[in-house]
Amino acid sequence: MLGNSVLVEIKNLRTYFHLPEGTVRAVDGVDLTVRRGHTLGVVGESGCGKSVTALSLLRLVPSPGRIEGGEILFYRTVEEAGASSALTDVIDLAKLEPNGREMRSIRGNQISMVFQEPMSALIPVRTVGSQITEVITLHQKVSEAEAREIAADMLARVRLPKPRQALDDYPFQLSGGMRQRAVIAMALCCRPKLLIADEPTTALDVTTEAQILDLMRELQKEFGMAIMYITHNLGVIAEMAEMVAVMYLGKVVELTDVRTLFMSPLHPYTRALLKSIPQLTDAVTRGGKKPRLQTIEGMVPDPYSVLPGCTFHPRCPERIPDVCDRVEPGVSEVAPGHSVKCHLYSSP
Amino acid sequence: MPEPTHHGEPLLEVKNLVKHFPIRRGFLRRVVGYVRAVDGVSFHVMEGETLGLVGESGCGKTTAGRSILRAIQPTSGEVWFRDPVLGRVDVTKLGRDQLRQVWRNMRVIFQDPYASLSPRMTLLDIVGAPLRAMGLAKGKELEDRVAEMLELVGLRPEYMRRYPHAFSGGQRQRIGLARALAPNPKFVICDEPVSALDVSVQAQILNLLEDLQEKMGLTYLFVAHDLSVVAHISDRVAVMYVGKIVEMAPTAELFLSPRHPYTEALMSAIPRPDPRPREKRILLTGEVANPANPPSGCYFHPRCAYVQDVCAKEEPPLEEISPGHWVKCHLARELQLTGAVQV
Numbered sequence: 001m002l003g004n005s006v007l008v009e010i011k012n013l014r015t016y017f018h019l020p021e022g023t024v025r026a027v028d029g030v031d032l033t034v035r036r037g038h039t040l041g042v043v044g045e046s047g048c049g050k051s052v053t054a055l056s057l058l059r060l061v062p063s064p065g066r067i068e069g070g071e072i073l074f075y076r077t078v079e080e081a082g083a084s085s086a087l088t089d090v091i092d093l094a095k096l097e098p099n100g101r102e103m104r105s106i107r108g109n110q111i112s113m114v115f116q117e118p119m120s121a122l123i124p125v126r127t128v129g130s131q132i133t134e135v136i137t138l139h140q141k142v143s144e145a146e147a148r149e150i151a152a153d154m155l156a157r158v159r160l161p162k163p164r165q166a167l168d169d170y171p172f173q174l175s176g177g178m179r180q181r182a183v184i185a186m187a188l189c190c191r192p193k194l195l196i197a198d199e200p201t202t203a204l205d206v207t208t209e210a211q212i213l214d215l216m217r218e219l220q221k222e223f224g225m226a227i228m229y230i231t232h233n234l235g236v237i238a239e240m241a242e243m244v245a246v247m248y249l250g251k252v253v254e255l256t257d258v259r260t261l262f263m264s265p266l267h268p269y270t271r272a273l274l275k276s277i278p279q280l281t282d283a284v285t286r287g288g289k290k291p292r293l294q295t296i297e298g299m300v301p302d303p304y305s306v307l308p309g310c311t312f313h314p315r316c317p318e319r320i321p322d323v324c325d326r327v328e329p330g331v332s333e334v335a336p337g338h339s340v341k342c343h344l345y346s347s348p
Numbered sequence: 349m350p351e352p353t354h355h356g357e358p359l360l361e362v363k364n365l366v367k368h369f370p371i372r373r374g375f376l377r378r379v380v381g382y383v384r385a386v387d388g389v390s391f392h393v394m395e396g397e398t399l400g401l402v403g404e405s406g407c408g409k410t411t412a413g414r415s416i417l418r419a420i421q422p423t424s425g426e427v428w429f430r431d432p433v434l435g436r437v438d439v440t441k442l443g444r445d446q447l448r449q450v451w452r453n454m455r456v457i458f459q460d461p462y463a464s465l466s467p468r469m470t471l472l473d474i475v476g477a478p479l480r481a482m483g484l485a486k487g488k489e490l491e492d493r494v495a496e497m498l499e500l501v502g503l504r505p506e507y508m509r510r511y512p513h514a515f516s517g518g519q520r521q522r523i524g525l526a527r528a529l530a531p532n533p534k535f536v537i538c539d540e541p542v543s544a545l546d547v548s549v550q551a552q553i554l555n556l557l558e559d560l561q562e563k564m565g566l567t568y569l570f571v572a573h574d575l576s577v578v579a580h581i582s583d584r585v586a587v588m589y590v591g592k593i594v595e596m597a598p599t600a601e602l603f604l605s606p607r608h609p610y611t612e613a614l615m616s617a618i619p620r621p622d623p624r625p626r627e628k629r630i631l632l633t634g635e636v637a638n639p640a641n642p643p644s645g646c647y648f649h650p651r652c653a654y655v656q657d658v659c660a661k662e663e664p665p666l667e668e669i670s671p672g673h674w675v676k677c678h679l680a681r682e683l684q685l686t687g688a689v690q691v
Contacts, residue, residue: 045546175635205404205573207632210617214631232546235576235619258623276551277621278580284603284689292558293551293580299516300546 013070022304026052028250041241049250059098112187116199118179122171129167177208256338358392365425387591400582455528459540461520518549597673615688
C-alpha cells in the first residue's frame, strides 16, 4: 500500500503545551500520510490542532509546546538525501534537534510553508528580493547574483507583474494578493518536495483567493510537489484536496478522499460540519420559507479539559450512552482509504 | 435612482450617499486628493427586510454603513429614516439630540467580537450602557432588562457580573447582539457579524439573527463579503465595487441570473463545498481599482471580460432592467451571464 509514493508519514504524533493552567493536548495521536505530488487537505475549526500539526512537521512548535511522542517519517530518494546507500532514506523529523543542522537543511528547502497572513510572513524593513535570495543562498551553492536571477524567475512564475521591479519593493508596496504570491515564490524557490499551506487565502478576498488557488494548482503540476493544505473552509478543501483529514480536538476523526467526504461523510462531526454551511442552492431555490441552518449544539470544550471516551460525545447527536462517554473509539477502516474514529462504525 | 418597488413604505432610504476621505500630504497637510470610499450610493430597505451589501475589501461597504449611522459624517447625500418618534427624518441633517433619539432605533453589531467589547466592563455594564446613556432604565429595572436581553440571545442571566474574557467568540457575538438590541431598535446594521467565527458557531449566530428578526420585527442591513452567508440571510442583495453599487436584485434573481460582469465573476470565485468538477471559472485579472484614482468610465472596465469601447469613456447609469433588478452596466441588456446556481 505504501511503497515509494509516500513522502511523509505521521504516526501517533502528540504535541502538548504545558501551561500553568494545565496541559493543552493540541495534537493528540494524529496519523497522516502525505503522498508525493498529491494534496492532503486538513480541515477543522479553530483549536482543532491543524496548525500545530503543521508546525510539528517543520519543528517550529513554539515554546512551551513540545512533541511528546510519535514519529514524523520523511522519505527521501537517494539524490534528495545526498550520500546514502539505501534506495530511499527515511528520517524521523520528530527526533531531530529543532534548530540542528539537519532540520535547518530540510526546513525551507525540502519542506516549506506558506502562512495565513502574508504581511507578517515578510519582514517589513527588507525588500522582497533580499528575503527570497536569502532562502536561495542558504540552501543552494549559488552566488548572490545567481540567486537574484532565480528569485526573479520565481516571481515571474507566480505571475507577479514586473518581477524584476518587485525584487526591490518592500512588502508594504505590494497588495495582499501580490504579497501572498511573493511568499509562495519564497516557499517554492528551492523546489520543495512538500509545501505546507496554512490558510494561505483566508486573509484574501474571494476573487484574489480564486487566483491564488489556481496558481497553487498550476505550480503543483509544474513542480510535482506534494501539498498539505490546512484550512477551515470546506469550499476551499473541495477545490484543492485529494485526500482530506477532518480534525477535532487534536485528533483525526475522519480520513477519506474528497469526493467521499462530501458525498457520504460518516463521522457525526463531519456530517454536522457540512450541514452547518449555508448552501447557495438552498438560498436561491427557497419558496418563501428559509431553510434553517443546522448547528452543532454546544461549543468546542475548553482546551485544558480531558474528556473521557470520544472527545466529540458531549455535542454528538448520535452518541451511544455508556459507550461514547467512556471508551475512546478506535480507528476503523470502513472502506479502502476511508477511516473513521467513531463507535458507530467500529466492528464488535 | 432606485425607488421602492415593494408595497408599503421603506424604513430606510439612502439617496446618493457620498463619503470622500481627503488625502493630505506635506508640511502644510494640503489636500492632494480624495479616496472615494462611497461614491453615490442609493438604495432602500423595507421594514422587516434584510438587505445584503456585498463586495470585496475596500469597496466601501463598511464606510457606507457607518455613514448611514452617522458614526462618520457623510460628504453628501441623504439618509431618510422612519423613526417611530420623530417620523421621517434625514439622518445626515439631524442635530445632537435628535440623533440620539434616532440611535435608539438604529443600531450596529461589529465584526470582531474581541475588539468590540471593553475587557474592563462586565456584561451588565456592556449591555446596560445604551440603556443608561439613553436614560431608558436604571437600577433594578436596568438589571432586569439586561437579564432579559441575555436570555434572548441565548446566554444565562447569571453571567451578568462576568467580564468578556470568560466567553468564546460566538458568545461574545451574542453579547454584542444583546447590547445592540437592548433599546428595542427597529433597524440593525450587521457589519460582517459572522466572518470571525467558526462554521458551526456561524450557523448558530445566523439562526439567532433570523429568530430575533421575526420576534422583534427587525430590519437588517447585512454587510458581508461571504456570498453564501449573504445569500442565506438576505431578501435582496446589493453588490458594491469601488464605492458604487453595480447591481441590486432580489436574492434568488441575483444568484440565478446576474446581469453585471463583476457579480458574475464574484460568484464564480466562491469556493463551493462540492468536489464535482464545475463549469469554467471566470478568473479576474488585475486588482481592484484604487478608489483614490479610479479608472475612467465604468470602474470595472479594466478587469471586465466583456469590455467595449464605450465602457472606458462613459460611466453607465444604475438602471432598473426588470422590476427590482438594478444594474450599472452598458451591456446589462445584452450579456448572457452565468449565475452561482444553475437550475
